Amino acid sequence: MSNLPEVGELHYFNPKDVEFSYSPFGALRFTLKDKYCVLKADAGCCFPLKKPDSYIWVKDSKNNELGIILSLDELEGNSSKCLKDYLYKRYYIPNITTVKKLSEEFGLWYFETLTDRGPRDFVVKDPRQNIINLGNGRLLIIDVDSNRFNVKDYTTYTSKVVMMFDRLV
């Protein structure tokens, strides 16, 4: 990796120098101490499925990358809380805690669930494509409207639900 051109270098922020906050109306503000402040910043995960808390990119309003935060946990109190909250909303992937009912009809899967963001009913078409096995019982489910749902470990659900998922993953 030592022969990579400069353009491939990652610019990491020192966690102590960065500050995230919300504007009064909900826009993300990013401040690099003693250097600059971006009034409408954007942040996202490089590995939203495998490492959602690491390698967080920060961009300005013109989509120019400002740098990368290696780990969310290294940020200081309010900044960490603010950025976590921003990512929580940016990646709207509720965790399904309970599958109340799961049924199949004509290749469509009907879910009645409880998620960590409230109850949600949804339909999944072509489940072989839209229920993605991420390993160790973890699933990513994408419904007909492209809403996403996370299943931490489907083997903890009821035996009927487990059997249905087993057919796919």
Added chain:
Amino acid sequence: MPQVRNLTAAFREELEAKKGKIIISQYSDINREGVYSDLWLIVTTRFVEVYQYKKDTEEFDLQVSFKWEQIRSVKQQNLVGAGVLEATTAEDLVVLLQYSNTYTRDFNYVAKAMEKLVKLSEAEKEGFIFHSFKDSGKQYCKKCGRLIPEWSDSCPACIDKGAILKRLFAYAWPFRKQLIILTILMLGGTVLDLIPPYLSGVILIDKVLGSKPENGIQLLLWVVIGLFVTQFLATAFAVIRGRMAAWLSASLVYELRKKTYESLQRLSLSYYDKRQTGAIMSRVVHDVNRLNNFLIEGVQYFLVQILLLIGIGAILFSINPKLAFLVVIPAPLVVFLSFHFWKYIWKLFASFWHRNSKMTAVLNDSLSGIRVIKAFAQEEREIDRFDQKSYELYNASVQAEQTWATLFPWLSFLLTLGSLFVYLIGGRDVLLGVATVGQLVTFMNYIWRFYGPLQFLSRITDWLTRSLTSAERVFEILDAQPDVVDSPNAIRLPQIKGDVAFEDVFFGYEEHEPVLQNISFNLSSGQMLGVIGHSGAGKSTIINLLCRFYDPTEGRITIDGVDLKEIAQQDIRSQVGMVLQETFLFNGTIAENIAYAKPSATMEEIIRAAKIANAHDFITAFPNGYDTFVGERGARLSGGERQRVAIARAILHDPRILILDEATSSVDTETEVKIQEAIDRLIQNRTTVAIAHRLSTLRNADKLIIIEEGNIIEAGSPDELLKKKGHYYNLVMAQEISKKEKEVAASNEQSA
């Protein structure tokens, strides 16, 4: 279907009294904390506000409130799994509200409407009519509210099974005589099959063996003759029926598949945009076969099973009603067990097939990429990957097969219990002299033939549903109407001059996502237009519209002053030629591919076209020359070779309007020169629309248009645009600098 709540009438009235006329009221499902809730964006003539509905108090709680004067612009931003509606104010950027992807299209319409409203006065806002998004994009059944699967245009739960069956039999109508004969043969064969157990049971044992020897020999002879005749006839029936079924089956499949394929060829490109190739292929191959099985074998088999059930039942009751009753008692149990057994086994085998396809996919992936695997020395990793999938298949296989091996014998055992009762009660009756040995033996022979149809009937719903679903899928193709059709009074233009004009053309593959906006240009016969723009800017869409693969949503396109929609499609397609970036060659010889658009071309014409396309030399270098097979999709030729064969094909087609889509990209410099030379020859005296990333290839263009996000941002001749020092100038300079840098780097490498 999403549960959309309505604003209460009282609340609406209260709002309108205080905040002005409501123009937009749009439901959203996520609150500021990111939790599922019920929210409303309310846009009035004076305010933009967001309310959250509080279930506990049944009140609408104000979350965000702005006067229109504070807002400068509004836009929608798509996040992952959700989106936000943002407004820019003088002081800040405001997140008005968040919504799940379920409402993305609704808020797309809302954002556009609000962008217009920003510019209007309060009085003008009063007269503004908001056109909300009507169709969710996914069809819901109007009858039952179910989501309609993508593979169907109608709700599978509500399809009129009777109507489909009627239509299905209409396809078999031309073969009705054969089908009637086939049914008679099958029924006759079934009746013949029922005779031997009776002859060898009641007749042989009770009548023949129980009679005196002098009479018995003659009777025995008659029984044997009877058995011989019935078995001979049954065999003859089976042979005739088999031969006829084979012919009927092939004929019906041929007709159905032909009609389906003809229908597919007539359909517009938009039909294919919405469907996967594999799914369409599956309809032509598997669904048609399933229909055939249903019509040729299934219906007769169904009739036979019913006949067997009634026939055997009648025989059994006529021989001994008491024993017959014992046989019928376990029938509901047989149906119940069979139904659940097959349902359970089906799920296990579905899992097995799924894992099998996954393993095959890994195998296909690794074998296709074997060079990359070896180049990066990743053999071990690939072995592990395959092993993992193979092991999953092994587990699924073991589970399915072991379950089958366990349950099937037990099911059979349970079924034999009925016969044990017959043995017990029937045997006792024989001993008591109430029944005969022949009756008992006959019963035992018939019992198994009686339970078989019962098992079939337990699966009949599943069988019928699958067959009708297949029928529906095939009919959907047969019934589909192309989006682009000739008008009833289509104008014939057998000799197009070549004047092309786009007049205020708007177009989007999805109605709410415009790809082209307000595109206007005109081109005189023989002129060349260069279209420049980034990937996704809308360049290829212009070509799609010019070929009339799609119709504009607004504006019009004309050829020789005639609206494209009014010209017979045959005249457009026969006089518009294309050379595309992704050259598609059919599996055949080079000569066949060159002559694709003109099958009547002579060998001399083919060679001349190849010479003009700078393809002749490499073609004649092949051992089989023009008879060289190009392989699937032309895989045996290099990219540059395929490109030149495509140019030769276009030359032979001799179109009046020519389309070049990035024709020289991804080839080396030497090949590019040859292709460019061929193109220069090809475009002579033809109206040409050319798309290119390399601006040098557009040096001969009469006009250029620069497209960005579906809009023309610059237009003019190359000289005019260079003088203007705008976007085109900057692009040319950027490419020049890049070219020089590459030359310097190359000379540095050489000197090093």
